[in-house]
Amino acid sequence: MTEAPLRVFIVEDHQDTLKSLRMYLEQSGHTVRSGRTLAEALTALSEYPCDLLLSDIALSDGTGWDLMSELGGARPRYAVAMSGFGTASDISRSKAAGFRHHLVKPIDPDALDEQLARAQTERDRA
């Protein structure tokens, strides 16, 4: 069990990726909620103050970049983009949208752990 579990919100439309991420995070003691579309995420995030947002970029009704833009000032403190594509322009677009990091799929669990640790540090500092 993690010392200071995070409240994590995942936006992912691929069922097994979502399920495996959820299992991985819950195994470490984090609390997880999720949405499969941009619309679901916008509704859920207005009622769920999370410490970390993990969002896929390619969603059925928009992009993770759109999500960040539409959340505006209601963005979670720490947000990480997930995508199968990781060119310099993808990464800089994620940074410009307000994501702190751009994880390239297949997601390396160690790289994810690093982002969890950073999100915990940010949360504890606040």
Next chain:
Amino acid sequence: MTQAHERVALAALDSQQLELTQLLHDTLSQNLSAARLYARVNRGALERACPEAVASAVTLEQVVSTAAEELQDLIRWLRPIRLGDGDAVDRLAELAQLASRALPCEFRGRTEIGAALEVQTELVRIAQLALHGLVLRSGAHRLELRLDMDAQDLIMELRASGASAMPNDFVERLDQRARSLGGSFAAEPAADGCSAWTCRLPRGSR
């Protein structure tokens, strides 16, 4: 076949390949990515419940991770790159970086080029196909990608140390792409244990 017909045929081929790589990403790659996380979850559970089974869980995770990364690299090599204005140099540098995952590959030359977008896109596509072929089949132990231009042409040179000769159809396919824009892709005489190829593309209207 006229140059215009060749351009249409190559565009159709690239479009088909884009669709195929998107499909590979949406299906196999996503599932392998999920399997990688499941394997880590499984390992974590076994560490607590059945330590003697952890070694095989670690091996399984390594195998799945390798397969997922290899597939993702393959998709990056095969997926035709769509360029925005003026980012051909960045894409070439990224391709050199991708090749470096297999063997040392250095990118040298201009940091800015002036050429029509269609010409820059084709140059990057030729570099992508050529580097992938060299990584896969040449047995080279070092690659170098150089970019230059003169008043008429963009000039890209590929050098491979210790490479065996590439099959004629490899060079022919890339030359066909270059010819569709009035350019050329050809092998240069080998020297100092290096094989070299030069691609020239007319810069076109900018």
